[in-house]
Amino acid sequence: MKRKLWGLWAALLGALLLFGACSAGHSAQYLLFGFGGAAVPGAAVTLREPAYVDYAVARYSYRDLSPVQQQAYRIVYNAVASQPGRIVLPLLTEAQLSQVMTALKFENPHILCMDTHYSYCAAGSACYVFPEYKDDVSGVAERTEKLLQAAKRILAAAPQGDACSLELYLHDAVCSGCVYGDSPWADTAYGALVEGRAECGGYTAAAKLLFDMAGLESAVVSGKVRSGGSEGGHLWNAVSLNGVWYYTDLTWDDPVGSALRHDYFNVSEAELAKTHSGFSAPAALRVTGGSDDYYRRNGLYCAETDWQQVLERALAAAIDADGALEVKFAGEALYKRAQQALFSEGLLQRLASPYLKSGGTIGCSYSGSADVCVLHIALQPQQA
Numbered sequence: 304m305k306r307k308l309w310g311l312w313a314a315l316l317g318a319l320l321l322f323g324a325c326s327a328g329h330s331a332q333y334l335l336f337g338f339g340g341a342a343v344p345g346a347a348v349t350l351r352e353p354a355y356v357d358y359a360v361a362r363y364s365y366r367d368l369s370p371v372q373q374q375a376y377r378i379v380y381n382a383v384a385s386q387p388g389r390i391v392l393p394l395l396t397e398a399q400l401s402q403v404m405t406a407l408k409f410e411n412p413h414i415l416c417m418d419t420h421y422s423y424c425a426a427g428s429a430c431y432v433f434p435e436y437k438d439d440v441s442g443v444a445e446r447t448e449k450l451l452q453a454a455k456r457i458l459a460a461a462p463q464g465d466a467c468s469l470e471l472y473l474h475d476a477v478c479s480g481c482v483y484g485d486s487p488w489a490d491t492a493y494g495a496l497v498e499g500r501a502e503c504g505g506y507t508a509a510a511k512l513l514f515d516m517a518g519l520e521s522a523v524v525s526g527k528v529r530s531g532g533s534e535g536g537h538l539w540n541a542v543s544l545n546g547v548w549y550y551t552d553l554t555w556d557d558p559v560g561s562a563l564r565h566d567y568f569n570v571s572e573a574e575l576a577k578t579h580s581g582f583s584a585p586a587a588l589r590v591t592g593g594s595d596d597y598y599r600r601n602g603l604y605c606a607e608t609d610w611q612q613v614l615e616r617a618l619a620a621a622i623d624a625d626g627a628l629e630v631k632f633a634g635e636a637l638y639k640r641a642q643q644a645l646f647s648e649g650l651l652q653r654l655a656s657p658y659l660k661s662g663g664t665i666g667c668s669y670s671g672s673a674d675v676c677v678l679h680i681a682l683q684p685q686q687a
Contacts, residue, residue: 353413353515355451360515363522363585364406371395375403383414386440390432394425400432409523412492412508412515413450416443437487446493453496454512466519466544467569467595470551473513474568477506478557503554507538510553514542522588524550526581534580541584542569547593550575562627565597566675577674598631598677605632610641615654618682622658622665626682631675638676645669645680655682 353360365376375392382390395403400423407414418435425431438446457476461469481495483502488494490504492512501509507523514521520543528537539552552567552575567575571592572582584590598604605613614630621628632638644650646669655665671678 353411355413355454355516360410361520361522362406362410363587364409367586368402368406369399372399372403375400376407379403379407380411380414383416384440386416386434386436386443388433390434392430392432394428395430397423400430405525409511409525412512413447415446415450415488415491415493416440446488446497449497450493450512454492454509454516457496457513458516461517467600469517470514470519470542470544471565471568471597473510473517473519474551474553474556474565475563477509477513477553478563481506481509481557483554483557483559503538506553506557507540510540510551514540519543522585524582524584524588526579526583528555528579530578537579539567539575539579541588541590544569544593544595547595548588548590549592549595550590552579562629562679562681564629564677564679566629566672566677568597569595569600570675571596574675596631598629603628603630605630605637605641607633607637610637611650611654614641614645614650618651618655619658621680621682622655627680628682629677629679631677633676635673635676638671638673638678642669642671642678645678651680 365373368376371393372395375395378392379390392400404421416436416438418437420435422433423430424433437443457473461472464472477495481499481501483506484500485502486494486498486500488498488505489500489502490508491501492505492508494505495501495509496512511521511523522541523538524541525536525538527534537552537554539550539554542549542551549569550567550572551569555567555578556564558564569592572590574592575590576582594600596604603613603617610632617628617630632641646667651667652665659665666683667680668683669678669680
């Protein structure tokens with residue numbers, strides 16, 4: 304690694320003295336969450352907002368940075384399009400630089416050029432970053448244009464409604480148009496919206512891009528998820544509606560061959576903490592959740608006092624429409640009791656019978672999770 308860095312120093316800096324100072328410092332590879340540029344440390348830099356929005360993007364991660372980190376953020380952001388071989392920044396520690404790059408990645412989903420690693424070296428009053436790029440300048444420009452056109456097509460078809468309705472439409476558009484999987488662009492909005500294949504970073508970036516373009520206040524959050532007895536790193540979104548913050552995890556709402564799901568649409572931190580952990584969110588966020596939870600908003604939330612009535616209404620609507628429904632229960636005990644009554648004690652047939660043709664019966668397949676207390680039922684009405 305040092306041999307590679309030394310060659311870059313000789314080519315880019317052209318001074319053996321500086322070469323020696325850098326090689327005496329620390330050099331390594333780090334995961335990159337950000338993008339490259341070049342500027343002189345100490346120069347006044349103004350952050351240019353992306354051309355595809357007509358307002359200032361809420362940059363919550365940027366606000367959490369120190370003044371010198373914010374300067375580095377602006378330098379990198381403004382220089383990225385030219386793909387320079389080095390980035391010259393004010394002196395930062397490795398940890399401080401990582402925070403800058405993470406903020407850049409999370410808050411700028413339209414920037415596609417960087418690969419997932421960079422090399423770093425500090426010398427004197429500056430630090431130097433040598434990025435690796437995913438494609439050349441023209442290739443990135445072409446992909447960026449395709450990405451923005453795909454996003455604009457989605458937004459052009461958005462129905463009229465309030466902010467929550469718009470968020471739900473964008474959530475469903477990403478989930479229905481993308482499958483979970485690996486590719487060179489799977490961690491980008493391009494992977495999700497153009498190629499239709501992404502990992503959690505791609506789902507989250509696509510949502511952030513669409514939320515920004517639609518004028519929805521949002522942020523990206525990192526942490527861990529538990530699945531199948533193991534735990535791994537993960538990304539998801541936070542959205543503010545009427546001053547209330549919610550978490551939305553599009554990756555875990557991916558339908559995976561079934562009907563669209565909304566288990567993780569606009570939930571509170573307390574609800575999400577049943578499956579997610581290690582929350583690393585901007586300091587300003589207080590994710591309490593509220594009435595714009597998908598199930599409460601749509602009359603699909605089952606409390607102790609009314610769960611059978613809610614189920615009956617949902618069944619009637621599902622029989623009349625696409626034959627699928629999803630409902631959420633107030634707690635794990637009620638969720639398990641309802642599941643037993645519906646599928647082992649005949650409650651599903653009794654609730655559905657008024658809405659079936661004379662003598663008809665109903666079959667179903669179902670799935671659910673006690674972690675989120677959501678039940679998904681696919682109905683198969685059968686004639687007598």
